[in-house]
Amino acid sequence: MEKPMAILVFTVLMLWCASKVRSDASAHRYKAGDSVPLYANKVGPFHNPSETYRYLDLPFCSPAHLKEKKEAFGEVLNGDRLVSAPYTLDFLVDKDFEVVCKKKLSKKEVGQFRTAVMKDYYFEMYYDDLPIWGFIGKVDREGKSDPSDYRYFLYKHMHFDVLYNKDRVIEVNARMDPHSVVDLTEDKEVDAEFMYTVKWKETDTPFEKRMEKFSQNSSLPHHLEIHWFSIINSCITVLLLTGFLATILMRVLKNDFIKYAHDEESADDQEETGWKYIHGDVFRFPKHKSLFAAALGSGTQLFTLTVFIFLLALLGVFYPYNRGALFTALVVIYALTSGIAGHTATSFYCQLEGTNWVRNLLLTGCLFCGPLFLTFCFLNTVAIAYSATAALPFGTIVVIVLIWTLVTSPLLVLGGIAGKNSRTEFQAPCRTTKYPREIPQLPWYRSTLPQMAMAGFLPFSAIYIELYYIFASVWGHRIYTIYSILFIVFIILLIVTAFITVALTYFQLAAEDHEWWWRSFLCGGSTGLFIYGYCLYYYYARSDMSGFMQISFFFGYMACICYGFFLMLGAVGFRAALLFVRHIYRSIKCE
Template sequence: MSARPPASPPARGPRLLLLSLLLLGTVPGPHPGSAFYLPGLAPVNFCTEEKKSDECKAEIELFVNRLDSVESVLPYEYTAFDFCQASEGKRPSENLGQVLFGERIEPSPYKFTFNKMETCKLVCTKTYHTEKAEDKQKLDFLKKSMLLNYQHHWIVDNMPVTWCYDVEDGQRFCNPGFPIGCYITDKGHAKDACVISSEFHERDTFYIFNHVDIKIHYHVVETGSMGARLVAAKLEPKSFKHTHIDKPDCSGPPMDISNKASGEIKIAYTYSISFEEQKNIRWASRWDYILESMPHTHIQWFSIMNSLVIVLFLSGMVAMIMLRTLHKDIARYNQMDSTEDAQEEFGWKLVHGDIFRPPRKGMLLSVFLGSGTQILIMTFVTLFFACLGFLSPANRGALMTCAVVLWVLLGTPAGYVAARFYKSFGGEKWKTNVLLTSFLCPGIVFADFFIMNLILWGEGSSAAIPFGTLVAILALWFCISVPLTFIGAYFGFKKNAIEHPVRTNQIPRQIPEQSFYTKPLPGIIMGGILPFGCIFIQLFFILNSIWSHQMYYMFGFLFLVFIILVITCSEATILLCYFHLCAEDYHWQWRSFLTSGFTAVYFLIYAIHYFFSKLQITGTASTILYFGYTMIMVLIFFLFTGTIGFFACFWFVTKIYSVVKVD
């Protein structure tokens, strides 16, 4: 039966990227030794109980991850619910990125043997007495989770166990998760997954999916006697009110829990498992069936083409200024020998004696530039590794771990850039500068993050960072990042100040009355529109992956958009900088930073629009968490884009004034 999906489909990564990764050797090939394997991502071989050995396992372990919902920002651990628990089993070690994202992978009571069929096997039975306060609390939490459409996330052989179903236009969508249950309102309206069956019809009733039909697809290894490799794990959630709980037969009406139910309620959890050989699917391409169900590739190419058109337009404008206008200006100025000619100077040449005058609040600007440089290099290196396949979704938590480690290790360039520019601004309080570089922007981010963590801790969410991890993050910050920042600042202050091509006059030149378009605020507001226009479509998919808990695998697109963003910010800032200099306004330092940095304000406006138009988030805690984490992203994006704009404008101003003869 065709069903409306309970969650919107995730954004799709191009198959071309998968092919390129295979050619590069970063994704294991179909034959042993055809490519190198990423750490922890080597294939595991399985065989039947009779043939198991050290190289070939018979037992298939199923792990459970956190449960999350598109209607709530609060994820919960599997153990927070009263589901069947594993009696024994080792919990997999989690990296820093998984802890920061709130992933909590644990062993499950579901144990399988390769190629051994099971039908309606009982896992456990949960009994609730509505008169007991503890049981009523567990049952109410389960009902609330079904009402908010919380989703299970199971893992087999490092692959998500997917629920595949038909959606509109005859397409088939594979969701890497499946719901706990669903709800029929008191008006008879079927919410979320209750649309999949007409048997769910009782009003004001919850239906729990207490049975799963699991089908594991495998591919037999052709070389040697190495057994088989798993290439897909799919399931179908079902609901059964088992007549004989001790000997379930998986038949009968669905398991309903009425809001008015009282007395004893028993829920038996069961599963069936089957195996199917797939000769055409290899281990290296086992993610393809998930990616193929995500129909948004054409939107990505439209976004890229849209961004490229903007870049070409800006490049043409900048080239026209550099080759025509500036070339003529410089040629005319260099031919001026008489006093009469010198008096006829106009435009940007007139402010040569003030162009490198230190800006107001030079301390703050240098600190922002240092932190922005740190973020810029971190982003570039992280996306580069992601494009090579090292930070794929199969390597859980690797993206965040890589970003945090890189940020910590990049304290040296942050301190160097901040100190270098602060010295060129004529600053002498080097201790204050290096302390602010080390603690101002990271401190704001950490304070916001800590407040959000307190809310998560109060709500009992699995996304709450343990105290030990917080101490570890502080240790990385204070013991590694801060000393590296001091080292960078030492070398920055030790070097001579940046030499400017023209001298600065002692008396500042008066800036003439500016037209509306050359005033600071309109220019800054206009400057952020074009860079935002290059990224807003990609931004939709990034926000989807964060807040709608969807898979993000489009790092090739993202890296290309990153390069386009850098070019667009640079060109838009240079363009507006030239217009302001022609209007004899020489305050370009802060304006160049804020012009491209204003893209972050458009990011914030889009995030607010996304919250009210796309998300179904409810609850005060979830709303505060959304905007709290959004403010962290906006601050990071502001420093990132602002630094790009400043460096581009600094290069432009230095170049044009270095070729002008100044008397």
């Protein structure tokens, strides 16, 4: 326990110190007339959150002295590319119709802007670390049914309303003047004069609460009502499943124990039936034990990663618009917990009497990282082809490779060595016979795929309501901050997964099918497949995403996330089933 706690403390300190995003004026205190940092970040189609471009990829006015802000590691992973904006918002200085620039837009530039307006491009800026959004233009569809008759307009006048409290900026809002526009409908050169207005207003809101307004949306009574309905729905599922499992344990198993005890007293040569009949095979090691141990190790690591992320979220590290903190946490904690994967996989592999522990360690290191790396290579190539900000710079890729080489791999090897040296014999309450018994012919619904479908449906039904809000936050523009509710849902997911896996394992053993090892892992992890199925529903029914890049990013990275859930919940399901199987066979007399 000491090692994980040390890792957690180190991670918390690292994230608090390194990943908090601050402006150049790190104290956030200004005097009248001081320059407050304003950075333009990116533009992109509103409905395609992954497809973002640099702000100046569109022919906006460039500032006289263009300055690129050096982003933190997590910001780069988040696709942020900040440059100094063409607007000047000095502290407490009002401005009225200040001209940014006058420029003649060429036919090519008109076409660029028209395409952007057609795709509902939005812009994102940061003023003293406060986000600013707005659309760059509008489409006039009124009274026109034919898209060829639509008219396209570019906004050229922006109003900034800035609230301050003494010497600090509290809030900033930007709105576009719908009457000050440039007509982009025709392919011809047009003159554009870009202007802005700044109005300062005093407020009593303290600086410490200036980010609260961004988290209020997910805390509104309507949304809280839905969140709590989700939890009640999940709790009912848990109670029903717990009652169902309690019935099995208290009645069916009790009857089994009485029956087997009576059989032992009445006739020693009486033929055994049910799960006792296969006591000599139930602890026979599974096929492909190296892969099984690697999956268990990777799943345990991802479970640890998830728990640490929740702890950081509950500590308030991931407050709204702490740009890149989550990505930094994921990379750092995954690297630091790789030793857990190595130790778990190798120690279990040695318990299963495996001999080639080095190959098992390599398999553990590649089982999750391998598919993730291949997916990243493909998607990064797509982003490069689109010239999107999602394409990671070469320097960031080098940093990731160095983290994997200097932190992840050494800790994985050290964990593997520790697991090999601390190996113990597998604790089996029954002796395993030399030759396996033949598994009887079972009906189709007792085969692996139907069992996985049943095992995955119940946990998924307990979390599907909450999934929409998570997807709307990750793949949209909503802000999710109710981490306490999400943590409760996560606990419920673990409980339901463990319970349903135990129940199905009992039914499998009662049918005298002793190959439960892989089945329990697959049944536990099958919820990940249901979540990926929900991705299809969300994309086609609940979102307006489109385009090859967005489709690739959505389904590519969601495949990796769902695969991670499969490994994590599979490990939880197997651990629960193993405890159950050991318990019931320890409770009877087996010869």
